[in-house]
Amino acid sequence: MFKNYYCYILIIPVFFMSMLMIFLSTSWFSLWLVMEINLILFISLIIFDKMIKFENLMMYYLVQSLNSYLYLLFSMLDMSTFSENMQNLIFIFLNFSMLMKMGFPPFIQWYIKLMNNLNWMNIFILSIIQKIIPLYILMSINYLINEYCYRLILLLLILSMFYSCVSSLSQINLKLIMSYSSVIQMSWIINLLYINEMMMIIYFLVYSLISLQMFFMFMYFDINNLNDLFNLKLTKTFNYLFLMFSIMSLGGLPPMSGFVMKWISIQSLFNLNSFFYLFFMILVSLISLFFYLRIIFPLYLFSSNSKKLNWKFINLNFTFPILFIIFSWFMYILLFYYEIL
Known part of the structure; x- marks a missing residue:
């Protein structure tokens, strides 16, 4: 998987230390400095990926440096x-610079191409871990945003969701599907x-947990496109359930935890009387559910070992799916608490 295990082991701890340094930064300049350190470390990390291409790496560096x-x-x-x-214009540019670093349009092609040329571990780091610093900076300047700036940013988020949703419908490459899914979820x-x-923060943690378990399953069973799911050989029933629950939760199907978080977001927009934006976000969410179901159908209906599994008896192999369902119902308790507030 990697060209040099020792360099990889050396870089990973320093890389995560740079992520923690962002919470200790007390000035604009120190935040920028941590971003640059993190950029260099991440490039040093993915350069050992045998699938990486030099032009994608350079494009990533240029886009990140420009926005920094x-x-x-x-x-x-x-x-x-x-x-x-x-x-207001300056605040908008500050927000847009962070959105561009996370792979939002108009600078989205570098993100899609880079994700397509990474292994699943580095895809998780780029789509989840590398979003922490920009999100933290957006949180730190959140109080500066007025309603006009918020409406403009929300319009960009909806356009990003539409573009990602339409682009993913014709894809069979799971890395590309997960790339567009990442843009939709981050919106x-x-x-x-x-x-x-x-x-x-809770939504981001839930999304990170779901993505981690999905990417781990894809990496463990060497799944890279939808065709691999037709011949997938899973000998344990809980592997099927675990993967399907993760995909359904990411798609926002009830009663999974992903549905609860989207419901909280919908209710927040409803309370702000943003019905126009709310309609389009729900519409995109329903359309995006289609490409999540495209992953589930071959997994359940056509996989070579699916009919050989024992679905009648529950044993200890169902521990993880049961815990996953319990976690989903815990999110409903969170929703009830949110309703009270």
Whole structure:
């Protein structure tokens, strides 16, 4: 999987230390410095991936560097010398620089191409771990955003969801499907960031957990496209259930935990009377459910060993699916608590 195990083992601890450094940063410049350190470490990490291409790596570096310097430039400006409209424009650019770093349009092709040329472990790092620093910065400047800026950012998120949803419908490459899925899920998370930061953190943690178990299953069984699911040989029933529960939760099917988090986001938009945006976000969510079901159908109906599994008796092999369902119902308790508040 990797060209140099020793370099990989050396870089991983330092890489995660850089992620923790962001929470100790107390100034704009220190945040930028941590971002640059994290960028260098991540490039050092993925350069050992045998599937990586040099042009994708360079594109990633250029996009990340450009947006980092845009962030540094606008964060160093003295806001008191500008008019209110100019301040709003600067805040919008600050937000857009972080959104571009996370792979949102118009700079999305580098993200899709890079994800397609990584192994599943590095895909998890890029789609989840590398989003922590930009999300933290967005949280730190959240109080500066007025309603006009929020509406503009929400419009960008909806356009990103539509583009990702339409682009993923014709894909059979699971890495590309998960790449577009990541953009859609992050759109929900960022929307929740501007409404309720605590719920956003919970949503992000739930999404990270679901993605981790899915990517681990894909990596363990060497699944890279939908055709691999037709001949997938799983000898244990809980592997089927575990993978299907993860996909259904990611798609937002009730009673899974992913549905609860989307319901909280929908209710938050409803309370803000953002019915126009709410309609389109629900529409995209329903359409995106189609490509999640495309993963489940071959897994359940056509996989070579699916009819040989014992579905009649529950034993200890069902521990993980049962825990997964319990976790989903715990999310409903969270929803009830949110309703009370």
